[in-house]
Amino acid sequence: MEERTEEGKYSNLILSLKVFFSNRTAVAGMVIFLAYVVDALIMQFDPRLLGVTNPNQFTYNFVNPVPQPPSSQYPLGTTYPGINLLQAILEAIRVDLGYSMLIVVGGAVIGAVVGILAAYVGGYLDELLMRFTDIFFSVPYLVLAIAVGFALGRSFTSMVIALIIVWWPIYARYTRSLTLSIKESVFVEAAKAAGASMVRIMFKHILPNTLPPVVVQISLDLGSVVGVFATLAFIGFIPNANTPELGYLASLGLNYVQSAPWTVIFPGLAITLFALSVNLMGDGLRDVIDPRRRS
């Protein structure tokens, strides 16, 4: 008897994995995503593996500052001032990936707490929290980022705070709607009947059930967030910084874009490829948790 339930548990997981791995584009997305993660981890813990001594700073070469086209020495060419593009991109991925993850996960945690609270408690609290969410929904992200950048100074920290402020309402609405349907489930009734406290029901019974769709949403959002993050850096959010970051890296070559297009294109492609991979992966994951979408 016990064996059977155990088997039932695993067969569900195996089915999910089968569905995911039968989707070739989703697997390709995952492989690329993992490559980015591995690169970021190497840069964080042992950059020497990729021949980098200091991943926190661009390596300038003022002797030969003008962008050079791709060559055997510089596979992706160089950008102003004499920065080896391939090396700079490999360094910069760590920053973009790390901060984007922080933004999306931060937004998801805040949003999940607000959403579950609003939906489960309901009534006036629900109304109040949702109107509060509406306020944050009505701020265009770039404008809010500008205000936060003004308040806290233009830095990565203020970019992260600004984007979390913009992103959590999406998760609040999403988890609210998920919670509204979950709270009618029999197992929640059962937990209530067994005398579980409200907090316990919300975080022990409801939260885990909202996780799969939220994780899919995180994976889909990661692609947008990384683009927005780089865009903010590109339009000058981090002045005088020499921290490797893909949007800022692209802006370095902006004055040379007509004669040396690779200076802007390669850092941009690094972001596009990342966004593409998480979008593909997210689509695949969504098919796994939502059987209606399996074709």
Added chain:
Amino acid sequence: MISIKLWVYVLRRILILIPTLIGLTLLVFVLVHIQGNNLILAEYINPRLTGQARELEIQRLTQEFHLDQPVYVQYFYWLGQVLTGNLGYTNTPIYSGPVTTAITLFLPNTVVLSLFAALLIWLIGIPLGVFSAVNRDSPADQGIRVFSFTLYSMPIYLIAIALILLLGVYLNVLPFSGEVSPQMVAGLSWFRDGISYPTHVLLIDAILHGDYAVAWNAFLHLIMPSLTLALAVMAGIIRILRASMLEVLEQDYIRLARAKGVPERVVNNLHARRNAMLPVVTSFGYTVAGLLGGVVVVESVFDFPGIGYWTTQALLNNDIGGIMASTLLFGIVLVLTTLILDLVYAVVDPRIRY
């Protein structure tokens, strides 16, 4: 007929707007004033003033802006001023003076740019989405899907640069900087200091003055920024439209239409497309948010003198007046769009009214 129930709904939605706007401005006001008064003083005091004169000026400004009061009190003073139409001053390299004048100078350009982008989305994006769904899994559909998926993943500045390189540098068919070629407007009586009169939209002003060569030049300068904006927003629309169109095409009423012999073209364009547009309309709020954010980037990349360009300049020059005003403006536009959208939706789909 519009029922009483609908009017109640409309009234309700408009009333909700007020706390939302107050919350939005309060949020930004507190953010901008978090650093204390030094930035405000720095913006208004002539840096050449020293000693006693400077002290007096600080006292005067402290009184004028109520800087000795707590932030929330200052907020209500500010709100009172905004309600009487005084938005303060802005000081950026592209414009110094009253914020209200800056808005009348820059906003029309942005409106024209957004309208052009919206037109392009409507002309290109929606047909592509419908075509993709109708010809499901054909090579064209695959191509459109790859195209929209890639576009969806590109940061907006990369789309801009790609267009500049392709159309501006490589094919060399379109200009990509500013709103007009400087030699075209040199010495014109209705164009001074980079500002055209009377509408401040160069394209319209040139037509009003009968100067069609300048109008054509201004039009060419509009294409690339609006195309960038359109492509950035279009990607999401194509994906949503394709998915909803596929769903609609499976419905019984489509099958019925086909069964009774309605031509395929009519089924697709009349029966299916209208219903498939509903999710697109719902997501239009996000579309506008995307357009507003995109405008800031696109105008900076193309040096296009609109509200987004001014906002970026305000940020880079620590210009409080500009930042507060543009936040208010962008917020109002977004909130009003959402409102209009909800109302349209309530008229279109009676199930929404509650």
